[in-house]
Amino acid sequence: MSNKAAKTKVKKKYNIPGYLFILPSVLFFLFYILYPIGFVGWSSLFSWSTLKNMTFVGTENYIRIFQDKVFLTTMRNSLFWIITTVPIQAGIGFFLAYIIEEQLRKGRGIFRTVFFLPVVTSVVVVAIVWGKMLQPYQGIITHYLSVLGIGGQVNILGMPGTAIFGCIIANIWEWTGWSMIMYVAGMSQISEDMKEAAKIDGATRWKEIIYIYFPSLASTHKSLLMLGIIGSLQTFGLIYTMTGGGPNHASEMPGTYIFQSGFTNQQMGYASALSVVILLFALVLTVFQVKGLGAGEFMRKEAD
Amino acid sequence: MTAKEKRKQVIWSIVLIIITLIFMVPLIFMVSMSLRTPDTIGLPQLFISDVTFKNYANVLKQNPDLWKNFMGSVIVTVTSVALVTICASMAVFGFSRKNVHGKVLIYNILLCTLMVPIAGLVVPITQLNSRLGWINNYLGLIFPYAALGIPFAITILQGFMVGIPEELEEAAVIDGCGIIRLFLQIVCPLLKPGIVVIVIWQFLTSWNEFFLAMCTLTKDSVKTLPLIAQQYNGAYFSQPGTLFAALTLITIPMLVFYMIVQKQFVKGLTAGAVKG
Numbered sequence: 384m385s386n387k388a389a390k391t392k393v394k395k396k397y398n399i400p401g402y403l404f405i406l407p408s409v410l411f412f413l414f415y416i417l418y419p420i421g422f423v424g425w426s427s428l429f430s431w432s433t434l435k436n437m438t439f440v441g442t443e444n445y446i447r448i449f450q451d452k453v454f455l456t457t458m459r460n461s462l463f464w465i466i467t468t469v470p471i472q473a474g475i476g477f478f479l480a481y482i483i484e485e486q487l488r489k490g491r492g493i494f495r496t497v498f499f500l501p502v503v504t505s506v507v508v509v510a511i512v513w514g515k516m517l518q519p520y521q522g523i524i525t526h527y528l529s530v531l532g533i534g535g536q537v538n539i540l541g542m543p544g545t546a547i548f549g550c551i552i553a554n555i556w557e558w559t560g561w562s563m564i565m566y567v568a569g570m571s572q573i574s575e576d577m578k579e580a581a582k583i584d585g586a587t588r589w590k591e592i593i594y595i596y597f598p599s600l601a602s603t604h605k606s607l608l609m610l611g612i613i614g615s616l617q618t619f620g621l622i623y624t625m626t627g628g629g630p631n632h633a634s635e636m637p638g639t640y641i642f643q644s645g646f647t648n649q650q651m652g653y654a655s656a657l658s659v660v661i662l663l664f665a666l667v668l669t670v671f672q673v674k675g676l677g678a679g680e681f682m683r684k685e686a687d
Numbered sequence: 688m689t690a691k692e693k694r695k696q697v698i699w700s701i702v703l704i705i706i707t708l709i710f711m712v713p714l715i716f717m718v719s720m721s722l723r724t725p726d727t728i729g730l731p732q733l734f735i736s737d738v739t740f741k742n743y744a745n746v747l748k749q750n751p752d753l754w755k756n757f758m759g760s761v762i763v764t765v766t767s768v769a770l771v772t773i774c775a776s777m778a779v780f781g782f783s784r785k786n787v788h789g790k791v792l793i794y795n796i797l798l799c800t801l802m803v804p805i806a807g808l809v810v811p812i813t814q815l816n817s818r819l820g821w822i823n824n825y826l827g828l829i830f831p832y833a834a835l836g837i838p839f840a841i842t843i844l845q846g847f848m849v850g851i852p853e854e855l856e857e858a859a860v861i862d863g864c865g866i867i868r869l870f871l872q873i874v875c876p877l878l879k880p881g882i883v884v885i886v887i888w889q890f891l892t893s894w895n896e897f898f899l900a901m902c903t904l905t906k907d908s909v910k911t912l913p914l915i916a917q918q919y920n921g922a923y924f925s926q927p928g929t930l931f932a933a934l935t936l937i938t939i940p941m942l943v944f945y946m947i948v949q950k951q952f953v954k955g956l957t958a959g960a961v962k963g
Contacts, residue, residue: 404781415834
């Protein structure tokens, strides 16, 4: 009984230094995440270009979003983006990580570094270089493709049907190294015992990959998927530099469309409404992931 | 090593070298373009025979302020990295303390913003910056970058914090170690592998951020390097050689930085439970 009393006494005490250590992060959160989110939600109910000149329009901006064909294009492009970049980056990244970590004895560091270099390269630089490579006549990609007899001198970034895929290829090149390094980290956590056991049981390389590596890396797959989805929502520099969202909005993504609406067309209210929709998507996904990963669990245990 | 194993190593190495060469084409192309004369610039080839360094001289001669932009990028990046590192490691230490009620709630709320896409916040943050008079001021980038980076950094560091045995801290307290010394001298060194990961990750994000920077920095002399690259893309439309020389110059510092720190980065990644 005395033990219990002591416990409640301790529980009531507040650990002031503990709170002070958390404070800076909370302040950043309040000023630069919570306040902007509140502001964008509020301002999405107005029609405005500057803060001095706002007219209340209620939900008009949101109604417009659901009738907007360009918004539909951004959603379709995001979907293309996710279903192409995520599996391809993960697939190549996994393959590279497997060879480098599990098959190679020498030169691991060199290969890991080389494949990560595109991640380190500025997205604008990536966009300009790929834009040049994809140019007809002067670009090397179309040139070598036509030498091989595949396609003529096509203007990949200039045609509505293909522009988005030109950007997707550049994105895959840039981010495959990130997937690789995440898989490298994941593979280092797989226990040697399990690999040994598989070898003793006479598992072939494919069986080993499918039954040992693939399931053991579940959390890596999941976080790459989440990062890929969020990445598609915030892609901006690549599209802005390579196609500007064109031709005729064909390669528009949420990020570029927000910029176009708010900063080019001066419809800040509409841009705010678009931002709210994007933020909601992100929030739903994050809650989903946080729940899936069971983050915060360890602290709940301690608090009991 | 048996002969069979040796052969396997050689085959895997060759496969990797081939993939590496294909993978490096864009970077090779960039450097190759920067070394060309106006006669060879339009040729759709990866390699050319005669090389000139005139393009680099042009860039440096025509843009004497380029170093200012470089310094701008350095200031924005280093300060935001420092803020993220300090705030996040303080926060995870705070979360590990007893009697901090409501910490699970705070942690979960911070976690919900783990993946806030910056695209969704550019409109309000730009408004906030203009009201504070921080257009063309690096603070208008440093604070938002820090705020958006902290949640991710906290999740990474939390993985390392959980691994620190409580007895160690208790022993330190019994030895008369105050809370600030406990944090600086006991906990921070133990968090080091995680700190390396977040420093490098935040460095990459801040150094390369483009969207918010474009809406916040309008004056040429304060622009960060990604904006400068974008600007040269228009300005040197008819001089691709000079453009690509500029791009190469912009890219090199980051490549060198990563090559220096990559060992620590991979070590940090593989040491901790990187869940997120």
